[in-house]
Amino acid sequence: MTHPTACDEYAHQQRSPWGERDASDRRAMLTEILAQVSMEALQGDTLEAVLQRIVDCVARCLPVAIASIILLNDDDTHFVQEVWSGGIGLELPIELPWPVTIGAAGRCARSGEAQLITDVQADADYVPGNRDVKSEYLVPIRHRGHLHGVLNLESTSADFFTAEVCAMFDAVALQIAGTVHLARVVRELELANRKLEQLSMSDGLTGIANRRSFDQRLVEEWQRHAQSGESLALLLVDVDCFKALNDACGHVFGDECLRELARLCAEIVDGMQAHVSRYGGEEFVLLLPGCDLDTAQQLGVDLCRRVEALAIGHPASVIANHITVSIGVSAGRPDPRQPPESLIAVADRALYLAKAGGRNAVVARSCM
Known part of the structure; x- marks a missing residue:
């Protein structure tokens, strides 16, 4: 059970108006506040909540x-966020963000000095x-020389x-x-x-995902597809005669x-929930959630054709005078009793067959 504070006593019971409290009572209350x-300041999940x-x-x-906190942008040129509370309504001078050239709050930000306005009607910069x-009191919110914003207090009392x-x-x-x-540091x-x-x-x-990313995604998709019963497919792409x-x-x-090949692999699965990564060296891997063997094989054939269409010269190739790729395809419904790597193993065997058959080919094998 929480005990009422001096703050709560004033806020809820209001047994004695502020103006009737003696100096000692006021100091005690201010200390409590x-x-x-x-x-x-230690509560709340976000800065705005705090x-x-x-x-x-x-x-x-x-x-x-009215009590409000108005935060500045990093260049200290505009107010970009305000949180406020109070017993009367507050209308912002203009829509956020607004420049520090406007209002008494802007003057506080520009000067870096507290601004006490005992009569708002007599202040040229005050924006109602x-x-x-x-009356109004504005205080710079500054940490080690850096100005973060302005604390703005407004009262219906002049004194x-x-x-x-x-x-x-x-x-x-x-x-x-x-x-x-x-x-902000956090x-x-x-x-x-x-x-x-x-x-x-x-x-x-290449800028695409790496082997670490693929390994993590494979485990996630294997488990997800094992639960859903959907087919999961994989294309293992190898550049022919790359060392040469x-x-x-x-x-x-x-x-x-x-x-260029990484860009093409990403392009061919654009719009699909696929994961494209560099598997290592001259090998790429395309993980295709919800994809069956026939669809994955056709995708592999399309990729082979697009690589040929690039017509990137390869003077040392024994297959063609341009770059070609060999692709191993695997697909099936993941068995939770089998490791995710089994999908790679089947695609790797299919890739070996594609190379052994003369390269620039697609071979597909089911994991079932």
């Missing part, structure tokens, strides 16, 4: 008509958000923002700055980790050929 804000809890706390615990507002109250909001702004900074780390994960699953030469091509034309030319 600061502690509440610290606790709210900031919302903070402004809700401020608006609930103090006679602040609600006609009942009499609410005393030096003591402003000092408390200065402290709140510092806590918000730390919260925003931490959230976001940057997540993006970096996601990028690293993508890089670890991509082939550096490298010896005759150089590795730079060979690498460019591999990139």
Whole structure:
């Protein structure tokens, strides 16, 4: 069971209006509110949720008509996000994002200094958000010299923002700055980790998925198809006489050929739920969920024809004067008692037969 705080006492019981509290009582309440804000900063799953809890706390615990946090973009030129709370409505000056050249909040961001407005009607930069507002206090949200945004407090009382109250909001702004900074660091780390994960699953030469990515996807699809009873197919593609091509034309030319073949493999399954990866060296593998043997074999034949149509010269080939490929195809309904690698093993045997039969061919074998 939670115990009521000084904040809750004011918010719900309101036994004594703010203006009637003595200095000691006010200081105790402000200290309690600061502690509440610290606790709210630790709650919430997202930055927006945390900031919302903070402004809700401020608006609930103090006679602040509007409490809002307005965040800046990375260049500090525009406000891009606002969360707010309060007992009266708030109308934004213009649609987000809006430039820091507008409003008292913009002046706070441009100057980097807190702005105390005791009479909003007399301030040239004030943009009315609600006609009942009499005074406003704006504090830069800054962490180690970097400005993240502005904490905006608006009151229907002209004399609410005393030096003591402003000092408390200065402290709140510092806590918000730390919260925003931490959230952005976490976001940057997540993006970096996601990028690293993508890089670890991509082939550096061709840009398609690599062997690691294929191995992971094969296990996933094998298990999924074993449960659904659908057929899973695989094409194992090998460039004919590739070593001779490298010896005759150089590795730079060979690498460019591999990139072109990778592009073609990805293109031929465009629109399908296929997974195309470089299996190793001059081999590519196409994993085809929900595909039967006949359809996979026809796809292999189409791929062979398209490779020939590229007419990439191969002066050292014993098959043709251009690049060709041999393809082994396997398909079947996965048996959960068998390892996923059995699909590769069948395709590999089919590929061997395609090569033994003279290359530039497609051989298909069922896994059943």
